[in-house]
Amino acid sequence: MVFARNVQRGSELTPARYNTTMRIPIDTVMAEQRAASFTHRSIKTEAKQQGLRLALSMIDLTTLEGKDSPEKVRSLCHKAITPWEGDIDPPLPSVAAVCVYPSLVQVAKRALEGSGVRVASVATGFPSGQYPIDVRIDDVTEAVAAGADEIDMVINRGAFLSGCFEEVEDEIARVRVACGRAHLKIILETGELETLENVRFASDIAIRAAATTGPIADGEVFIKTSTGKVIPAATMPVTLVMLEAIRDYYEETGVRIGMKPAGGIKTAKQSLHYLVMVKETLGDAWLSPHLFRFGASSLANDVLRQLIKQHTGRYGATYDFSEA
Secondary structure: OOOOOOOOOOOOOOOOHHHHOOOOOOOHHHHHHHHHHHHHHOOOHHHHHHHHHHHOOOOOOOOOOOOOOHHHHHHHHHHHHHOOOOOOOOOOOOOOOOEEEEHHHHHHHHHOOOOEEEEEEOOOOOOOOOOOEEEHHHHHHHHHHHHEEOOOOOHHHHHHHHHOOHHHHHHHHHHHHOOOOOEEEEEEHHHHHOOOOHHHHHHHHHHHHHHHHOOOOOOOOOOOOOOOOOOOOOHHHHHHHHHHHHHHHHHHHHOOEEEOOOOOOOHHHHHHHHHHHHHHHHHHHHOOOOOEEEEHHHHHHHHHHHHHHHHHHHOHHHHHHOOO
């Protein structure tokens, strides 16, 4: 079911054309009903096991606290590589990435060397996005120089809500250039965008702004819901609207943009609901850490509990699973 469609197919959101006609109307009630429908799918045991393993492989373990230390990051990296120390056949996958502040990128890079787990770093004045643009660009440049494989930037929501869309586009384009070889995740902070229509418009701006700096390879650019510092964070209706923007761009260009809901996804059951939504909206190609991530560190342990339950017949105790 399509509840939002760009009537100007093939058009570009160039700065001179930002106006109300570029906004795609969103039926909020229908979006919420459609999102809720994904929670009612019946998933058989074998498919559930596969889905939980897939969800685990898509998680970005994250620590973004003032008390972060090299020891905590190294511990988190160990968990990222080996989510559970017990024996299980087949072995559990590693998570997709570890996300840290720029000052700890080198620590994570050394701890993850050779594992295949990527190093992500927040930047651009995270989480406010209100620092001067030159400071935000330097933030990105330093994180990439330290070894970050991925940069999670946050847009200036004040500029967006004030109608300064060219400013938002320009900052995204400059950040993508500063990323160099690193992949870019563009955080919209949807909890501050007020409406689903704004979420869709911000998604379109983000995707097309990244494209102004050069061709996008599949999975090289993501759009992301939240910093995890604002409530509400990820919700299924918001994620669905963003998936629709990704689908429309793919139909228009053939380029696959990635998606990362972040914050508020805490249970294995919720992760399966999101995977169903991705499959039915975008198709099997997006069921990969290359194109879909969960920004939800607390999700990892609940997924592990469910997987171990299916393997051993019992739930593990809380202390069986490390927090970092």
